[in-house]
Amino acid sequence: MSRIFSISKPDTARSRRHPLLRIRYQLAGGLLLAIGAPLLARMMLEPRVLFSINIQVTITGVIIAHILGYMIYRRLGSFPGVANFSTILPAFLLGYGLVFVAIFFLRLDYSRFQAATSFLLSILWYFSLGMIVVRQEVNRLALVPFGAIDRLEKVDNAVWHMLQTPELDSASSSTNSASVQGVVADLRADLPENWQRFITGCVLSGVPVYHVKQILESLTGRVEIEHLSENTLGSLNPNQTYIKVKQAADWLAALIALIALAPLLLLVALLVRLETAGPALFRQERVGYRGRVFTVYKFRTMHHETHSQHASRETAMTQKGDPRITRIGRVLRRSRLDELPQLINILRGEMSWIGPRPEAMALSRWYENELAFYAYRHIVRPGITGWAQVNQGHVTAVDDVHEKLHYDFYYIKNFSPWLDLVIVMRTMCIMLTGFGAR
Template identity: 75%
Template sequence: MRLRYQLTGGLLLAIGIPLLARMALEPRIVLSINIQVTITAAAIAHVMGYAIYRRLDSFPGVATFSTILPAFTLSYGLVFIIIFFFRLDYSRFQAAGSFLISTLWYFSLSAVSSRLEPARLAMVPLGSVERLSAVESVVWHPLHTPGIVPEKVQGIVADLRADLPESWLRFITSCVLSGMPVYHVKQVLESLTGRVEIDHLSENTLGSLNPNQAYIKIKQTIDWLAALIVLIVTSPLLLVLALLIRLESPGPALFRQERVGYRGATFTLYKFRTMRDGDDGSLAARDKAITREGDPRITRIGRLLRRSRLDELPQLINILRGEMSWIGPRPEAVVLSLWYDAELAFYPYRHIVRPGITGWAQVNQGHVADVDEVHEKLHYDFYYIKNFSPWLDLVIVMRTIRIMLTGFGAK
């Protein structure tokens, strides 16, 4: 019901306030065709924006404030592009006012709810629920005995794979029958941390990690068209960056490396060279493929390119060749992939989707190389595969833009 009140209140304010403001100056304006068209379009855009905002906000680690503006910008933009395309007359004042009030309304609701209503979950203190205490974004209420659920709790968390006593099983059953949600501990951890813990890949788990094949095809088409447009638009910038790289240090402007990609096939990845070219023979092949913090091989222009992620632009060629996507698990060098495959169970399963220039692991973790860090990265990769969708891709795009501006995770 609270969601309905949010949407109803937003619609009334976003449409009513601009309309009342116009009517104060022109009482008969409500009868004009352009106002009626604008009101209809604004209502559609508002509902669409609310749906997008709620869908994006369901992913972990996504601040509500960072989803409201993109969601309503997208919805209002699409609706009024259609109006412009069909050359329908509309009120710019009504449209702009509706957009502004829509975003302000949900910004205000988000600020109030984050202060007054933190997430509260009760947990059955048996099995592996101790891992939940590390999640600080939730107020946890341990249940000492099967009995009354604390007030204002939004659900019960239990390790449903543990051998629970009959008293707790009856308690969980009564909670379900009363309408209280009951969640498995692994499900809650995935939704709160954005990581899929890798214990084993049973038949059911393997099935749940199979990505949507239809979206793979649609995504590949969108990737190809976007890469072609970006390559044409940025070609002058690419030439300038290539020239700067050649002027600073000897060697080619492009760096080429064999990587493991879609379905385990190897391909040649292209990047702008950010390190000094040359091999003194003192490093093993695996160490050469790893970039460390403050690596002395990185050039001045290379450090700037890495921080802004502009060194990744030549991978547009890989997207056009069908070897990569804009978004997906980051492809590793062959020598590193063989190392990780030998150390980490199920590592090759990340190759079930095309590798990407950016991805869920990159926006959450940044650049990593050691086995322990890659194991954590694999948790994020599996979460992306399990939740493979345009909504998660949109979240990654928004967070990638923020990272390009801040330089998070660069080495």
């Protein structure tokens, strides 16, 4: 799906290219296939099966599950850098899982054949649609040639058409209003009157108009903060209700994980102790939620004499190919298993599963001096994994940390269970590939 349409999803421009790009056709086709095909197969063997309470409960459950799965699929696909195909299976697993777990606990009888077949057909339908979308859906955006639009030159996952006159037909000889999905303008620039009328006309005719910064956030997954006034009206203040709900869910999940993974934790601790002398756990003071200092726990991955709780800025940074890292430490870092002891920090309320990574005190104080607004990242609990980690990996240079800060702000601004689910999926992939490990 086009990442642009995470902002708004007008159907007018897209419907002229392919009907299956329209939401109602996608959902209607999915429901017909997921419900109709297995039902027809059953009716061929048993014509009166439709009058069975068992089937009626199943059909009702499938309709709810399919719509819920589709909503999750659309919501997850709105985040930058999320592959269209990668969200289909987890979205429908979650949708169908929630509905049929509820049916199970309500002790309602249902057809397992109908439910399982509907789930598989739903996956098949949206994978097929995804192949069409990949070929058909391209971000084509017209640019109003005023203000700070030069920042868009670095964004390569869109086709930009510079307008020469205040008409969509002027985008290029091969582009017209049917193929342009929206107009991008710097709405803070001093636009001539005829261009202001053009933008107003676009809005009235149903053509989306986006501010430059809005498009940059949608396509890159980063929030750029240049002035304190840009946090007006709490745009970077996360949902307080979700913070409380998430903390409770984090605590419960950490408790279950700690019990379930206890044998693995003991095995890893033993391997760390056997390879080199020193404790199995590494402790370090880091800056966390609302700027509070806490002690983070990790499996030790370096030689004991090089680990220091009160490290300087230079020694707190892990460089690529760092000679201090042990052999078992490299495996733990690549698989992210060295982070597992932070389950203790989650149980103590100091961390979350997902959030900006907590920095060592020496690094955090230095970053605060070097980078404006750095402390804003402490507005949510730090996490074992986060949006910056799944996009960047491990970074140490000031410029890279500045970019990481933009990812952290994007996470805070879009703080939601949907973004957390995306981060979980991408973290699982990273654990298999070792992306960004040092």
